[in-house]
Structures are given as C-alpha cells and as structure tokens.
Amino acid sequence: xxxxxxxxxxxxxxxxxxxxxxxxxxxxxxxxxxxxxxxxxxxxxxxxxxxxxxxxxxxxxxxxxxxxxxxxxxxxxxxxxxxxxxxxxxxxxxxxxxxxxxxxxxxxxxxxxxxxxxxxxxxxxxxxxxxxxx
Numbered sequence: 001x002x003x004x005x006x007x008x009x010x011x012x013x014x015x016x017x018x019x020x021x022x023x024x025x026x027x028x029x030x031x032x033x034x035x036x037x038x039x040x041x042x043x044x045x046x047x048x049x050x051x052x053x054x055x056x057x058x059x060x061x062x063x064x065x066x067x068x069x070x071x072x073x074x075x076x077x078x079x080x081x082x083x084x085x086x087x088x089x090x091x092x093x094x095x096x097x098x099x100x101x102x103x104x105x106x107x108x109x110x111x112x113x114x115x116x117x118x119x120x121x122x123x124x125x126x127x128x129x130x131x132x133x134x
Contacts, residue, residue, distance in 0.1 A: 001025070006051055006084055008035060010100030018084035020051075023075065025083065027062035031091070033098035034058065034066065035084040036075055036109070053105040054080045056114060058098035060091065074109035095119070 003020040010016065018035065021027075037051035054075055059066045062085065067075070088094035099118045107114060 003039065003082065008053075008084070008101055009104060010097070011103035012100050014097075014100060016086045016097060016101060018086045021083050021085060023080050023083055027085075029061040029063035030085075030087055031060045031089055031094055032058065032062055033086045033088055033094050033101065034062070035086075035101065035105075036067070036080050037082045037084055038079045039082045051082065051084065053107055054078050055107050055109045056098055056102045056105065056118070057110075058088075058094045058118065060094075071109055078108045 001022040003022075005017050006020050008016050008018060016033070020037075020039070023036065034057055035051075035053055036055040036057075037053055040050050040052070055067065055071060057066060062083075066083075086097055088097055095118060099115070102114045102118055110117065
C-alpha cells in the first residue's frame with residue numbers, strides 16, 4: 001500500500017521527498033536510501049501522518065532483503081509500519097543521502113552502528129546471502 005509522500009531533512013539542511021510504502025510491500029529492484037518508520041495517522045485525515053524514525057539504510061535493490069533478521073525483529077518490537085523510499089541510482093549519492101539523514105535523526109534500531117554501516121563498502125546481496133549460509 002502506498003501512502004502520501006513525506007519529506008525528511010538531513011543534517012546538511014537538504015530535504016528528501018520520500019515515497020511512503022507499507023512495510024509489507026514487495027519492491028521492484030530499485031536502488032534507494034530508505035527510512036523505516038512507525039506512521040501515526042494525524043487526526044481524521046487518513047492521508048496525513050507523522051513518522052517516527054526507526055531505522056535508516058540504503059540498498060542497491062529494494063527487492064533484496066534490506067535489513068537483517070535481527071533488524072526486522074527490532075522493527076516489529078517498535079511497531080514499524082512503513083518504508084519511506086528515496087530513490088537514488090548512483091551509489092555515492094545514495095550513501096551520501098542516507099548518511100545525511102542518519103546524522104540528523106536518531107533511530108530506534110541500528111543506532112549504535114548506523115554511521116559505520118552506512119560508510120562501509122557495499123557487499124553484493126549474493127555475497128551477503130552466502131555469508132549467512134543461505
């Protein structure tokens with residue numbers, strides 16, 4: 001399910017207009033910086049909502065699992081409902097956007113290592129699955 005767009009600000013002052021999707025969405029293989037949130041409806045307007053940031057990440061393909069099993073358990077624990085997607089093709093720009101957002105927003109999941117995680121070299125999904133024994 002798709003909701004209204006939301007705009008997040010980075011530490012730099014840059015703004016990022018994100019498409020808001022239900023956490024259960026099956027995505028096409030698009031590259032993006034993303035924010036997992038808990039969306040709360042504002043008043044009686046179903047299309048308007050406030051978002052509490054739970055996790056910030058980036059991926060070369062939203063079709064691949066974009067977080068670990070432990071991350072998803074944390075998302076459930078904190079009532080995550082949405083993935084806010086900022087599509088960016090170029091890896092350096094995608095990482096820059098995710099890092100800018102990470103510096104501006106505290107997260108409920110992955111806070112301890114978010115900066116290291118977002119600045120580490122990207123591991124191809126196939127290699128990550130092989131390392132997990134999948």
